[in-house]
Amino acid sequence: MRIGIRMLMVALLLVCSGAAAKGKDVTPQFKTAEAKHFTQAEGVELSPAFGDYFYAELREELKKAKLAGEVIGEGETVDDADAPQSIFITGTITEYKKGSVVKSTLIGFGAGMRSLKMDADVLRRSDNQHLSVVHVHVKIDPRWNEKTMAKFAAHQMVKEIKESMKNQAK
Amino acid sequence: MTSSVRFNICLLLSVFFLLFHAAAAGQDPKPKPENTISAHLGEPVPAQKFANPPKFWISDVIDRSGNPQPMLVLKERGGIFLDRQPTVIVREALEESLKAANLLATDANSADLVLKIYLFQFGLSQGSQLDFFGKVEFTVMVKNPKSGESLEVKAAGTSIAKTAMLKKNIQKNVQDDVEESLRDAVRNFLHGQQLKDAVGVLRKSMNAAPVTTPNP
Numbered sequence: 001m002r003i004g005i006r007m008l009m010v011a012l013l014l015v016c017s018g019a020a021a022k023g024k025d026v027t028p029q030f031k032t033a034e035a036k037h038f039t040q041a042e043g044v045e046l047s048p049a050f051g052d053y054f055y056a057e058l059r060e061e062l063k064k065a066k067l068a069g070e071v072i073g074e075g076e077t078v079d080d081a082d083a084p085q086s087i088f089i090t091g092t093i094t095e096y097k098k099g100s101v102v103k104s105t106l107i108g109f110g111a112g113m114r115s116l117k118m119d120a121d122v123l124r125r126s127d128n129q130h131l132s133v134v135h136v137h138v139k140i141d142p143r144w145n146e147k148t149m150a151k152f153a154a155h156q157m158v159k160e161i162k163e164s165m166k167n168q169a170k
Numbered sequence: 171m172t173s174s175v176r177f178n179i180c181l182l183l184s185v186f187f188l189l190f191h192a193a194a195a196g197q198d199p200k201p202k203p204e205n206t207i208s209a210h211l212g213e214p215v216p217a218q219k220f221a222n223p224p225k226f227w228i229s230d231v232i233d234r235s236g237n238p239q240p241m242l243v244l245k246e247r248g249g250i251f252l253d254r255q256p257t258v259i260v261r262e263a264l265e266e267s268l269k270a271a272n273l274l275a276t277d278a279n280s281a282d283l284v285l286k287i288y289l290f291q292f293g294l295s296q297g298s299q300l301d302f303f304g305k306v307e308f309t310v311m312v313k314n315p316k317s318g319e320s321l322e323v324k325a326a327g328t329s330i331a332k333t334a335m336l337k338k339n340i341q342k343n344v345q346d347d348v349e350e351s352l353r354d355a356v357r358n359f360l361h362g363q364q365l366k367d368a369v370g371v372l373r374k375s376m377n378a379a380p381v382t383t384p385n386p
Contacts, residue, residue, distance in 0.1 A: 049295070049296060052295070052305070052328070053295075053297055053298075053303060055328065056303060056305075056328035056329070056330055057330060059328065060330045072361070073326070073327065073354060073357065073358040073361075073362075074326075074358070075324075075358070075362050075363050075364060076357070076358060076361040076362055076363070077218050077361055077362070077363050077366055145298065145299075147296070147297050147298035147303075148298045148299075148300065150298070151298055151300065151301075
């Protein structure tokens with residue numbers, strides 16, 4: 001009986017703490033954030049569909065991260081008053097290695113992995129000042145398609161941007 | 171004896187299942203009320219503020235996707251269809267938003283700028299197998315009917331929605347994804363810097379164009 005009451009109290013405590021955490025509103029650091037299509041460095045052989053998909057994923061991740069109040073599309077206008085508190089993200093895919101299924105199967109331990117390197121700049125909209133530079137390196141299994149790689153890369157990129165912004169704010 | 175009977179039953183069942191599956195896979199999905207979705211914009215998208223607001227008129231929406239089945243959104247799982255042509259959906263979405271912003275002319279003659287829309291993509295695009303990737307892409311030729319000058323404005327909208335196991339949930343997620351990408355594309359057009367620049371240039375040329383007076 002006592003154990004049952006204790007369990008019930010613990011469960012109630014957990015539910016209450018969860019509700020309190022959910023109720024906390026995180027104020028976004030910026031008013032608007034714009035992601036641009038990333039350019040590809042010479043020698044990078046990725047399909048044009050990859051660029052579109054990565055752009056869409058990056059926007060979704062920015063929305064989830066709540067870095068800005070609004071995530072706008074490429075080429076959209078922003079009110080002059082909001083421009084100093086708005087950012088845009090540009091970047092370049094610097095390296096892409098297709099990987100090898102044979103190497104990955106026979107050797108393992110990370111050999112033959114599909115790899116993608118990209119650099120991104122976070123700039124302030126009003127004066128184009130660099131706020132942060134982020135380098136991302138993603139490695140995935142060569143059997144997975146490039147869209148899955150875009151998903152991982154976008155997630156990693158937003159995570160790093162958020163961390164660097166947090167460090168700057170400190 | 172019993173084990174061989176069981177084996178034969180299992181074999182027969184698996185053969186029937188394979189035959190049924192092959193027959194089903196060979197057929198193209200057909201639109202039915204239960205696999206048809208209705209994509210709407212919902213609330214109109216607010217437009218950007220213009221210094222001297224023009225009146226727009228949509229003359230044509232032309233499908234340039236090259237898709238032989240533009241109303242088929244998803245082929246798998248018995249198919250998911252749109253209830254109207256994508257060109258109709260895009261026209262309706264743009265007209266609703268322009269009307270809400272008081273930027274829609276009553277007819278073609280009273281319009282300051284005429285829009286001709288070329289739709290390149292509407293619906294789902296190829297994404298990762300983990301989600302649905304909605305994409306709407308169109309180009310608008312903004313024409314000043316008085317001077318005859320026209321400029322091109324591009325707009326695109328994307329959305330990513332989770333996939334699902336049940337057909338009902340797949341249908342719901344696809345509908346949400348298509349609607350969200352449509353909203354994103356309309357917003358991209360109405361808030362775009364390209365539209366702002368085009369309106370500025372075309373209005374200037376309209377003001378500069380000599381006014382023709384009819385001869386008595």
